[in-house]
Amino acid sequence: KNEVEQSPQNLTAQEGEFITINCSYSVGISALHWLQQHPGGGIVSLFMLSSGKKKHGRLIATINIQEKHSSLHITASHPRDSAVYICAVRSIGSGGGADGLTFGKGTHLIIQP
Amino acid sequence: GAGVSQSPSNKVTEKGKDVELRCDPISGHTALYWYRQSLGQGLEFLIYFQGNSAPDKSGLPSDRFSAERTGGSVSTLTIQRTQQEDSAVYLCASSLVGGAYGELFFGEGSRLTVL
Numbered sequence: 272k273n274e275v276e277q278s279p280q281n282l283t284a285q286e287g288e289f290i291t292i293n294c295s296y297s298v299g300i301s302a303l304h305w306l307q308q309h310p311g312g313g314i315v316s317l318f319m320l321s322s323g324k325k326k327h328g329r330l331i332a333t334i335n336i337q338e339k340h341s342s343l344h345i346t347a348s349h350p351r352d353s354a355v356y357i358c359a360v361r362s363i364g365s366g367g368g369a370d371g372l373t374f375g376k377g378t379h380l381i382i383q384p
Numbered sequence: 385g386a387g388v389s390q391s392p393s394n395k396v397t398e399k400g401k402d403v404e405l406r407c408d409p410i411s412g413h414t415a416l417y418w419y420r421q422s423l424g425q426g427l428e429f430l431i432y433f434q435g436n437s438a439p440d441k442s443g444l445p446s447d448r449f450s451a452e453r454t455g456g457s458v459s460t461l462t463i464q465r466t467q468q469e470d471s472a473v474y475l476c477a478s479s480l481v482g483g484a485y486g487e488l489f490f491g492e493g494s495r496l497t498v499l
Binding site: 375377 | 426487490
């Protein structure tokens with residue numbers, strides 16, 4: 272089973288700061304997801320990537336397959352970015368079944384004005 | 385609808401009662417997932433439906449839990465004889481395609497409290 276570790280578990284920063292959230296996993300993967308969960312529970316898919324880098328607005332996700340590591344960056348952070356950010360990976364050879372998707376415990380981000 | 389819809393959004397029940405949670409996925413999405421999120425914990429996989437294939441039930445924690453998906457669309461998760469440890473947010477997600485590269489779209493979740 273793939274182990275997914277996120278760091279930091281909690282992060283408080285000031286508005287405007289550059290934010291980095293890290294995700295490490297233990298076995299080969301076919302895809303990695305970054306998800307955002309706001310208070311109240313709704314989850315939004317931010318990125319799905321299997322190599323390289325993706326950018327959407329102020330959010331950037333990178334992945335290094337060799338190092339089994341991904342980062343989520345937020346530029347010019349804003350209080351509305353406050354949420355839990357969750358990394359999820361799908362292990363190679365899982366057949367795409369749902370039990371091949373492993374979630375990290377999430378990073379709780381608070382951006383103070 | 386435009387997104388994944390779940391109902392009820394909140395459910396409070398007494399220990400021992402049965403509950404049904406409903407998920408209406410995005411139209412045309414072939415894959416549907418149920419997850420559970422207990423307080424302070426990560427998402428826990430429960431069950432996965434993909435098209436007409438037999439569902440992957442490997443995550444269901446006990447035989448009190450069951451789910452069905454009718455007509456390849458709406459899904460119902462049923463918990464029989466609820467216990468306090470069943471209290472959690474139950475999340476449904478759908479994907480246009482199953483497998484490794486399907487992007488997940490989540491509902492808002494159903495918060496279950498068992499007294």
